[in-house]
Amino acid sequence: MHRGRVVFGAMDEVVFGRPAREAIVEQLDRLGAERAFLMVSGTLNRETDEIEKVRAALGPRCVGTFDKMPAHTPRAAVIAAAEQARGAKADLIVTIGGGSITDGAKAVQLCLANNVTTSDGIETIRTHGGVSPAMHPPTVRQISVPTTIAGGEFSSIAGVTNEAKRQKEMLRHPLVMPRATILDPELSVHTPEWLFLSTGIRAVDHCVEGICSREAHPYGDAQALKGLEMLATGLPRVKANPKDISARMDCQIGTWLSTGPLASGVPMGASHGIGYVLGAEFDVPHGYTSCVMLPAVMRWNKRDNADRQALVAAAMGHAGADAGDVLDRFIRDLGMPRSLQEVRVGPEHFDRIATQAMRTPWVPRNPRKIDDPSQVREILEMAA
Template structure:
């Protein structure tokens, strides 16, 4: 008998296929808000007119912006953004950019609500062993315009890097999920190909680890199967023609669906857990961690969930093939890195990576039980 719990997050709307500037303004109208603080991609802000379009459309409702969020969302940048949003008197944060910016705004919401003013104060709001401390709920929420497809805007979890320890820490609160997500494929034209495709594999990773979890259930499966099918079709189309807006939107909707398992309480596994460590310790982009680790994790897990892995191959249009091989071929065809060597991580780092991975929320819930760092090291060797 299935058992589980599906929690519907506090997101009001997902708007897709509409221009970002118009959709953002409409959300402020809907929510009766008047002081929008933008957290945006520095590249978009400096090299395109996309952010200016939003500023102009908001008019007097625009009160400031922050465009200096580095990859992996370091604590110091979160605090700097929070100070600017506080000084501006923001009543809504609008993000335009990738996952680090989206996660940054989630953390900023908690900083504003809990008077976090220096990096070390984040100790008081970070989750420990996946459990968040008691804290004030955010009152300043977020509207998200993602330019990549890792799907973080659909999650109430943020990853923030402690630069002192080089560990990515979890922040979570049910209200940090965006109030609205705006999926505008046109604004993503500026996203570099490697970033679009690799974050697409991150979304594939959500689908695959959700499907292969020992805690999977039909509601989550429905999202993951459709999302995986859309991503498997859409990503090669964008690779072939960067201007194909229909394919880009297909990828965006696939990424949205990929977050269904997490939203429905299905945990991720070792690919995500090891990926947390590779990002924080070695500054590997999130998408690349999934490109490198996911096929290896599938192969290591196959003795425990071969039947579930058959769903992965079928959803990707290759029923009957080994899922690890299907993912390996798919990622290679997109031109993404496929080994730890490709991202310049050698065996001398494996023991430390394995130790830290054991402390992540996902490795202990991997479908094939992982009891010790030596087993994580086995996966790393498969990915070498």
């Protein structure tokens, strides 16, 4: 018998397949916002006219632009953005860019609401042992226009890197989820190929770990299986023709669906847990961590969840095949890295990674029980 609880997030709507600049103006009208603060990709702002088009559409309702958010959302950049948003008296944050920017704006919302003005101040709003401290809810909310496809815009969790400790820390509040997400595939054409495709594998990882979880349920399965099918056909089409807008749209919708399990309480597993450590400690891009770890995690877990893994292979169009092999080949064919060596992580680091991974929220909930770091090390050796 299934048991569980599905909590609907604080997002009002998802708009897809329309130009972002039109949809953003409609959202401001809907929300009665007058002072929109843009947090955007530096590349989009400096090397294309896309952000300028949005500013023009907003006119005097745009009160500032922040375009200096590095990968992995470091604390210092969050504070700088919050400072600028505070000075601009923003009443809404609009993000246009990748996951680091989306997460950055989530953190900025909490900084504004709780008067956090220094990097150390972030200590007071981050989760400790998975539990969020008591804090004021955000009143300046956000809308998001993602240009990568890792899916962070559909969650109420932000990862922020503590530069001093080189650790990714979580901030969590139901209201940091964007009030609306706008999926405009045209904007993603500017995203570097490696970034679009690798974040697509991140979305695949959300689907796969959701489907393979011990705590999977039909509501999460329905979304993850359909999302996986759309990503499995869409990503190779984008690789073959970067101007295929309908393939990009499929990838964006597949990504939205990929967040179904996590949003409905299904935990991720060791691929996500180990990925957190590789990102924070070794600066491995988010998507690459999934490219390298997911097939190894699947092979290690197969002893305990072969039935669920069969669903993965079937959704990817290879019924009856080994899911680890299907994923391995799929990731390789997209030209993504497939080993820790390729992302410059050597065996001398495995003990440290294994110890750190045990402290993440997901490794303890991996479908095949992981009781100590030596088991994480076995997975790392398979991915070496």
